[in-house]
Amino acid sequence: MNKLRETLREAIVEAGVKDGMTISFHHHLRNGDYVLNMVLEEIAALGIHDLTVNASSIFDVHEPIIEHLKNKVVTGLEVNYMGGKVGRAITEGIMEKPVIFRSHGGRAGDMENGSSKVDVAFIAAPCADDMGNLSGKYGPSACGSMGYAFSDAMYADKVVAVTDHLEAYPLADVSIPEGYVDMVVCVDKIGEASRIVSGTTRITKDPVGLRIAYLAAQVVKHSGYLKDGFSFQTGAGGASLAVAKYVEEMMEKEHIQGSFCMGGITGYLVSMMKKGLFKTILDVQCFDMEAIESIRDNANHQEISATRYASPQAKSCAVDSLDVVILGATQVDLDFNVNVHTDSQGYIMGGSGGHCDTAAGSKLSIVVAPLIRARLPLIVDEVLCKSTPGETVDVIVTQRGIAVNPKRTELKELLVKAGLPVKEIKELKEIAEAITGVPQQVKPEGRVVAKVLYRDGVEIDTIKSVK
């Protein structure tokens, strides 16, 4: 049996890509990904139309997809996250069919239960052998974990692996095994290494960011969850990392042995594990080179699939065992609903990713954000898009104070007793507006350009076109 194909075109034709089909991609190569653009260019050249692209995320590097949307090569888009460039075109109404947004767990879950069907998956593989054993840990375009690609490999009808680093059979360290892979294509380059991983992610020096991080860490401390067995997820942003730093100091001081940290993994979390503060890392995506080296070399640093990370269809998933998650927000409303899909004008510039999954699963979800950004107050009467329902959001931390979800009365008492600046969420809104003035309401009223599905696959909100 020979799975190697000379060209991408040959593989596309043999996989039977036809008008109206759904093809899928994963986003581990992030803003350095060449594969999605490469495949769509070939498909357009073959004269195929009316495809749905199910990509775990669309980044600015995927801007060429806008041409394919205009030319009707692609007429459907399903994503968990979308960067600002393509997001703007979508919000201005370039597509007829609304974009479908899912969460990371929801995407995997919808593939598992069959409600999201993929005809052909194209899997960017930093390392492969000629029978289609795949890994993200090796090769010039290494990305570390390939967590989001597992469901594509397992549930798509046909699976095409695209690599730029072919090794002799059998690959010694396999993430996605050959049994799922139909064809392998070796191209010159699947991505731009410097854009696949961030440079060293640094802790913020911004005093507002540090104040927010300090307060968030105090919330973690006094919530009662910071004890032996503690599990933790935080993002790669400068302020999220600062929370990790403060949490690290507290764990060291109190000799706390954590169980796991999870999510997008950075060198910072790797160093916490190396110090013995966490037993293991559950890694669905690597953000920097140190994380990639660690997942390759350290057995305690495990690769997990999107299913194991957050699928609500699985018998259990790791977010269900998560104690504390630190999350971001572009807007929060008085009911604690969080928007991470659009900016304050209503333009798409993000998506849930694992936001609503971790908020739902964790025991304590903390949203950290500055109370005011470029004059715009964080807290509004009603978010432009409900990405994560307020029932699952426990605490909002800003530099001017902390709001606790009224459902969490005991937590609120603990934080008040600790002397933290706990305020009503309405008070925080008023503090901001006293500084900024009351903004005029912006509410896009155009047609629906995107539907947001909650992690269980049920529509939670829509996004409307601007102007």
Place this chain on the structure above:
Amino acid sequence: MKIVKNAVAGTLESSDIFIRVEPSEQLEIDIESVVKDQYYKAIYQAVDEVLKEFQVANGKFSINDRGALDCVIRARMETAVKRGGEC
């Protein structure tokens, strides 16, 4: 004050405002802002107050707001007027 020469004040950093002033017979005010939809009126009002305070009746003001608070807008306007004008 009368605007007699070109001058600038402020920056294009987030939460700041960049103001360019040039001599002109009439008073012309052009406001661009990242928060135009939410705060255009407030920005215009802050700009207008400073012009009135310094009795400026001429000059072309090109204003690029990056989400500055009222106090910042007033301070940058006052600086631009004083740099470009004379009594």
